[in-house]
Amino acid sequence: MIMATNKYIFNDGKVIHGDCIHVLEQLPNDSIDLIFTSPPYCVGKSYDKYNTIEGFTEIISATQKLLVPKLKVGGSLCWQVGNHVKNATLLPLDFVVHKICERYSNLILRNRIIWTFGHGTHAKRRLSGRYETVLWYTKGSEYRFNLDSIRVPQKYPGKTHYKGPSKGKVSGNPLGKNPGDVWSIPNVKANHVEKTDHPCQFPVALAARFIKALTPEGGTVLDPFAGTCTTAISALELGRKFVCIELEEEYFRYSEKRISDWYNGTAKIRADVPAVPPKAGTAVATRPGNFL
């Protein structure tokens, strides 16, 4: 790893310290296979400089304008966001993002993926939020999508065609089924092995599904709001290259450790497997007498 004035350079990518609005201008056009990012989404985190929807709209619009030319034709742009609550009114931030993306005739929305998880804040006057979304756009109508790389096991693998010329033959795809657009992946809270000091990480597994399906081996993934560089870790795991940009010095510095740990084989990564319920008989799994 080389430390230039404001960047860490690794064998497979770089992390740049700065405002993505300035840094993106320096990146070559048509060089990125996938942009996967979770912007600051005005939920009151310390790095939320724009704590209003107007501010959010401004930063996404300005970034988007710079991002689209960096993407190769056939590449993908994925915005991962949650919901914003103001004056007790909930606004799904992907509504705002989509309004901005709609201005680009070369961006085509392919899926709105629901990322659902079991834990989060406990609401008292509405249902507790247990999902966020990822809007997946492609640049152009011909695009890379390797569905086979993210198939999941069939629920009924032995199911057969019940009529027609294939009657009696197994009907499912032996590689597994399409994973659908609702993904359950534990979020990075408390005891999650990937937890850093960053208040709003997404899991490596979430980025990994997109990177596998939307980039070639050796392709390049860009995250302009990189935080602690989860996207880079995911890209490294899958043999891809990365470009990460982060404004806050604390997270930029931390990313050097996280990525170096990956190269040293000591990075902690949670496999993309379902959460296991607590073991019966343990204290946390035991129902106090007054609980229903």
Ligand SMILES: C[S@@+](CC[C@H](N)C(=O)[O-])C[C@H]1O[C@@H](n2cnc3c(N)ncnc32)[C@H](O)[C@@H]1O
């Ligand atoms: C939601 S967090 C991303 C967390 C990341 N996905 C992870 O797993 O660690 C958004 C990040 O964008 C950074 N950020 C905010 N404005 C920025 C800007 N203009 N340029 C670059 N980074 C920025 C914040 O400091 C914050 O770390």
